[in-house]
Amino acid sequence: MTRAAWVLAVLLSHWRRHPMQLATLLVGLIAATALWSGVQALNQQARVSYDRAAALFGGARTAMLIDPAHATFSQAAFVKLRRAGWPVSPVLEDRVQVNGRSVRLLGIEPVTMPTETASSSAIARNDLHAFVAPPGRTLVAPETLRDLGLAAGAMPRINDSGELPPLQPQPQLAPGVLIVDIGVAQRVLDKPGQISRLLVGKTTHNARDLPDKVAGTTLQRVAPDSETDLARLTDSFHLNLTAFGLLSFLVGLFIVNSAIGLAFEQRLPTLRTLRACGVSARLLNVVVVIELVSIALFGGLVGLMGGYVIAAALLPDVAASLRGLYGAQLPGTLSLQPQWWLAGIAMSVLGALAAAAASLMRMARLPLLAAAQPHAWQQAQRRWLWRQGVLALAMLIAAIGILVFGDSLLAGFAVLAALLLSAALALPVLLDSVLRLGGKGARNALPAWFWADSRQQLPGLSLALMALLLALAVNVGVGTMVQSFSATFVRWLDGRLSADVYISAANETQAAEIRRWLAARSDVTAVLPGARTEVQIEGAPVEIMGLADHATYRANWPLLRSVADGWDRLHADDAAFISEQLSRRLHLDVGSRLRIPAPAGDWSVDVVGVYADYGNPKGQLAVNIDALSRHFPDTPQTRFGLRVAPEHIAGVIAAMRVAFHLDARQLADQATVKAESKRIFNRTFAVTAALNTFTLGVAGIALLTSLLTLSGSRLPQLAPLWAIGITRERLAAIELLKTMAVALVTALLALPLGLLVAWCLIAVVNVKAFGWRLPFQVFPMQLLELLGVAMVAALLATLLPILKLARMQPATLIKIFANER
Amino acid sequence: MSADRKISRRGFAAGLAWLGLGGARAWAQGFAGLGGEAAGFARVVPGKRFVFPDDFGAHPEFRIEWWYVTANLRDASGVAYGAQWTLFRQAMAPGPQREGWANQQVWMGHAAVTSATTHQFAETFARGGVGQAGADVAPFEAWIDAWRMSAVPPLSNGTFAPLQLTATGTDFEYTLRLNAERPLVLQGDHGYSRKSERGQASYYYSQPYFTATGSIKIGGQSIAVSGPAWLDREWSSQPLAADQTGWDWFSLHLDGGDKVMLFRLRQKDGGHYFAGNWIGRDGQSIPLPSDAIAMTPTAFTDVAQRRVPTRWHVAVPSRGLAVDCTPLNARSWMGTSFPYWEGPIAFHGSHEGVGYLEMTGY
Secondary structure (H helix, E strand, C coil), X not given: CHHHHHHHHHHHHHHHHCHHHHHHHHHHXXXXXXXXXXXXXXXXXXXXXXXXXXXXXXXXXXXXXXCCCCCCEECHHHHHHHHCCCCEXXXXXXXXXXXXXEEEEEEECCCCCCHHHHHHHCCCHHXXXXXXXXXXXXXXXXXXXXXXXXXXXXXXXXXXXXECCCEEECXXXXXXXXXXXXXXXXXXXCCCCEECEEEECCCCCXXXXXXXXXXXXXXXXXXXXXXXXXXXXXXXXXXXXXXXXXXXXXXXXXXXXXXXXXXXXXHHHHHHHHHHCCCCHHHHHHHHXXXXXXXHHHHHHHHHHHHHHHHHHHHHHHHHHHHHHHCXXXXXXXXXXXXXXXXXXXXXXXXXXXXHHHHHHHHHCCCCCCCCCCCCHHHHHHHHHHHHHHHHHXXXXXHHHHHHHCCCHHHHHXXXXXXXXXXXXXXXXXXXHHHHHHHHHCXXXXXXXXXXXXXXXXXXXXXXXXXXXXHHHHHHXXXXXXXHHHHHHHHHHHHHCCCCEEEECCCHHHHHHHHHHHXXXXXXXXXXXXXXXXXXXXXXXXXXXXXXXXHHHHHHCCEEEECCCHHHHHHHCCEEEEEHHHHHHHCCCCCCEEEECCCCCCEEEEEEEEECCXXXXXXXXXXXXXXXXXXXXXXCCCEEEEEECHHHHHHHHXXXXXXXXXCCCCEEEHHHHHHHHHHHHHHHHHHHHHHHHHHHHHHHHHHHHHHHHHHHHCHHHHHHHHHCCCCHHHHHHHHHHHHHHHHHHHHHHHHHHHHHHHHHHHHHHHHHHHCCCCCCCCCHHHHHHHHHHHHHHHHHHHHHHHHHHHCCCHHHHHHHHHCCC | CCCCCHHHHHHHHHHHHHHCCCHHHHXXXXXXXXXXXXXXXXCXXXXXXXXXXXXXXXXXXXXXXXXXXXXXXXECCCCEEEEEEEEEEEECCCCCCCCHHHCCEEEEEEEEEECCCCEEEEEEEEECCCCCEEEECCCCEEEECCEEEEEEEEEECCCCEEEEEEEECCCEEEEEEEECCCCCEECCECCEEECCCCCCEEEEEEEEEEEEEEEEEECCEEEEEEEEEEEEEEEECCCCCCCEEEEEXXXXXXXXXXXXXXXXXXXXXXXXXXXXXXXCCCCCEEEECHHHCEEEEEEEEEECCEEEEEEEEEEEHHHCEEEEEEECCCCCEECCCCCEEEEEEEEEECCCEEEEEEEECC
């Protein structure tokens, strides 16, 4: 044991002499763990929230009965099913305004609520009497209570009408939801005897016993975990984050790998001496592993803290994105589970061991007396390059294969991964070819040496260069995608938000008053009525929009493709435009027919056009508004768009606000709606951009550490040059030029690779994840900018070793000749 | 006989405690107001004249009420089974009945089927006011979900028969027809059943002379059965005493035609309070003095991490009764929100017969 301790002390002394190396090793470990665990923390937080929401709403985990044609139905169905022995429980739900904020009001029946939905959240069970007996309780998550600016016990009004029972904070509740007893919900929503859905429990009957359609009712069963599942909708978003986290982790491991490689190289004499002193190879190996694991544990712990900081910093953006895109509510504060810490530490240790595997293997086979000098490097390198090339080709073929045959989001990411890996593996081969070409052109001895030496440096630098390549390529890819989205989104918003003012009246009576009021005004050029309803098609919710026949729509609607007389047919026939998402999901296109379940019987429509509907997780279809009212007579006619000359917009809004007491949610001008939409969109990609920057930073560190590693071991190559009269400054300049040249070639290669990545993201990943495809655009300025950033990063990474070389004591260079190396 | 269903009532109240319906607090408050009135609820006073069929239905102005049936059944080859059907009502608040979801009644159902080898049970809850559970007078029907106790017209107001009884659980179901030739038995003093020296009382009548015929389904097998059954109807507004820890309650169908109800109330101080009624073949129900009853556990069973006395020696020397009671299934555990032991028994000794045993607080 003492022997092991002594060996460990000897090994550790290395770090004391090379603190910079220890620092790089730790930086690598910390960066890898921090980025990975930060992303995992975000994902975990989101998943816990979804579970909370799902358990609460009975949305995903519980089967439900809904009326496909109506938002609500009579609670007589509840009693009827209960008395037939079905374990159902009623829920009434609606969005309401509280203190100017929109929240979800959920009326539940705690006594019959299936235990599997209630037990996980333990809502209402602890004080049922207070919850159901007048005045009742409004349960709310503490963060939502804060957001609403209300205190516990307050009794706010909803929609400026009904008064809610006293608010009571419940920490385990999902945010953005108010929970009341179903009786209270029916009263404040003015829906006596109405329910939105029935949760189906598992207590007395098998779920399969419950038919898809319940006889004697129009109710339809929605199986648990259907398309409406929030977790599944957001899966793509989290997969995105995970992919980035993993990439950062791998880049971090590149650093660890090069740092360990360097340490091993430098400790060879020590190791050999220890072996010669009688330390067994086994003991040496064990001690080295212990040392590595200890360092990894320390780095992992620090990395976890870093991960926590990263996650906490990104959480607001992630939460905003998820809310904006999917309506998913995330609490604003991070709460982590023990598994997260364990998984983070395990990743750190396993990653360090993987990164050190090559060095450990070499050490295990270390011949006792052999010299450390690499033999016949060129021959070894040729074999290595050949192997890399073959592997790269194999990965490329795999990428193409998955692209052709794969048909899922995971396959999309697999294509990306295979493509990036293939490019990374091919990089040394390509660089070698470029350098060989350069070498052929060289006439003088020094340039010839320059090229040849660059080639010899390749194996040592290649890992760092690969990291740089990957980081750059992903940056280019994501940047291009975000820019494409940005450009498209703005145009699309202009098309979709073609009216100047948007109004949503509180009810039909008010809507009629508003219409009369508007008709009397001369500054309103047109009133475009709108209506919206929702149905279930193939088990997924689909929105139906009613469009008025107006030139505004004809001019602006973002149609992707349509029949020649699309607009005429839309307004004359049983016809519909469908959103791109719906078109992909139901495999429909222009010319197809679609059956829409309607209260008065199915409604068959011709698909006469497909339009872009970015960012909407639900499918959508647009029909003529009169046809919509005919088939869905209950659809409220409370929405309008107004065409108003720009100079009158402010006046009209102000007048309406006074006349009808409409708040900001009910009355908005186009500019505000657009700004809001863009804000949501921007935050969506803020996370991606932040992770992107991190990755690039880590790649820069990888390059720096690799160069530091090389600078030490390359002295034997440089010393003879110095001895024949080339100054240190000149040598440093040559070194700088060499590294920059290699980095430039890498960066140049990264650009087309990045564009390929962007194409993959836009044409494969986005389509699978969101159901829409953006037009692919290239932004040359952005590419140039990234190229510049890459070169600056390379320059910064090169600077330190170069300065070291330029200032090197001649004695150090002379020593090379005395040394055994 | 009066206090027998306190056991179940306690079970019910504790079940509601699990649901948070006031629970332990309401319980304690009830004790605080002991002897006084449960504010706002109707009072139980001597001299009530029972009117049927009105008193078959619910009495929502009282705090608590139950419909309780136990049946000792046998199939054609003599194999024994037991069936239990209970419906409880509790008012969360006094006052006029509110409409719809605002209604203050909460209902709970328990059902079980027992054989020598299995004991299947189920539990369900409902709120009043919407029709998921209730007890109507004409035509008589007491129900919760798909469980029903309903009149098979024409219903006799004197015998409360014939009735149809059904319940379904995950692994069992039964449908029984209950017939009776003899009239209902009013417990206590003409249905005024005193429960303590401190003035607690309930309205209480029984039909111990039911004959059940029908079928039970257990283990996927449908079995034709018949045998004696016992119904209790009781309602009250007052809770139990604070120092009571549990109950051991017996209903016995003596082969000679007499019916006996006995219970032991276990107290915190280790003492027991005994009570019971002897209901003769002539329909006369005579209270037994406390010191006339002896109940001694003779064997215990470990069930659900508890030690429950499942064999008993029961004696009423003044009536010449000295029997050893054996459970049909020693594991007749009701793992409901408030768990208890309830199952059919057989007894031998001075008299032979079958009955039901209910034990709480273990």
